[in-house]
Amino acid sequence: MNNQPMDITVLNLHIVTPAGKNPIYPVMLRDEDGITLVDTGMIGQFAELQSALEHEGVQLSDIKRIILTHSDIDHIGNLGALVNAIPEVEIWAHSDEIPFITGKEPMIKFTPERKALLPEPIAELAEQLISQRTEFKISKVLEDGDMLPLQGGIQVIHTPGHTPGHICLYFREQHFLLAADELRVVDDELVGPAPPATPDMPEALRSLKRLLGLKLEKVLCYHGGEFTDEPSKRIAELEESAD
Numbered sequence: 001m002n003n004q005p006m007d008i009t010v011l012n013l014h015i016v017t018p019a020g021k022n023p024i025y026p027v028m029l030r031d032e033d034g035i036t037l038v039d040t041g042m043i044g045q046f047a048e049l050q051s052a053l054e055h056e057g058v059q060l061s062d063i064k065r066i067i068l069t070h071s072d073i074d075h076i077g078n079l080g081a082l083v084n085a086i087p088e089v090e091i092w093a094h095s096d097e098i099p100f101i102t103g104k105e106p107m108i109k110f111t112p113e114r115k116a117l118l119p120e121p122i123a124e125l126a127e128q129l130i131s132q133r134t135e136f137k138i139s140k141v142l143e144d145g146d147m148l149p150l151q152g153g154i155q156v157i158h159t160p161g162h163t164p165g166h167i168c169l170y171f172r173e174q175h176f177l178l179a180a181d182e183l184r185v186v187d188d189e190l191v192g193p194a195p196p197a198t199p200d201m202p203e204a205l206r207s208l209k210r211l212l213g214l215k216l217e218k219v220l221c222y223h224g225g226e227f228t229d230e231p232s233k234r235i236a237e238l239e240e241s242a243d
């Protein structure tokens with residue numbers, strides 16, 4: 001993977017729900033030392049993830065590291081399959097999220113009630129992933145303000161609320177914010193996190209303050225996709241209306 005230009009590729013996967021297909025957007029970064037995957041998609045989606053990567057000319061063995069924005073099942077869903085396929089892959093995550101990724105704590109929102117709603121083959125994969133968590137080794141513990149040596153400098157912004165160790169990633173050179181689940185795009189508008197999936201909504205809204213003042217051309221939300229219409233101004237509006 002040497003001499004590849006740096007770039008950011010948004011992958012487009014789909015969660016199948018009773019209401020229809022629901023797009024989600026993991027991200028793939030190309031740097032000189034290899035590929036970084038930011039989030040891994042929903043459990044049961046490994047084949048779809050793999051073909052999305054192959055479509056971009058990437059093999060699993062090219063993946064050097066996985067950054068997890070948080071431990072929700074639609075973000076760590078294929079982590080077990082990836083670790084099985086690439087045993088040396090690095091996992092990077094925020095310190096407050098690590099117990100949920102490595103199985104020291106129960107999954108935050110993936111309760112037995114929710115598990116019961118999954119179709120049988122998916123529920124089985126979920127069980128596998130949950131029990132495999134104790135095998136996951138975190139290579140790099142992320143903290144708020146860390147500057148990651150990727151894409152010319154990516155700033156870690158800790159945005160707790162949706163989960164305790166949820167992070168956003170700010171690509172300083174590209175003026176790009178990977179917002180994960182701290183923001184969503186709904187009906188073409190940038191909005192805050194989804195209340196039913198956000199156990200500490202007041203804290204998630206306070207976390208919006210940490211996104212103020214960023215120079216932004218584009219925001220990517222894992223649910224809803226890209227938003228480019230003066231995102232900084234819109235984030236300031238959201239923060240103000242949350243007070």
Ligand SMILES: [Zn+2]
Nearest residue numbers: 072074181222
């Ligand atoms: Zn999510």
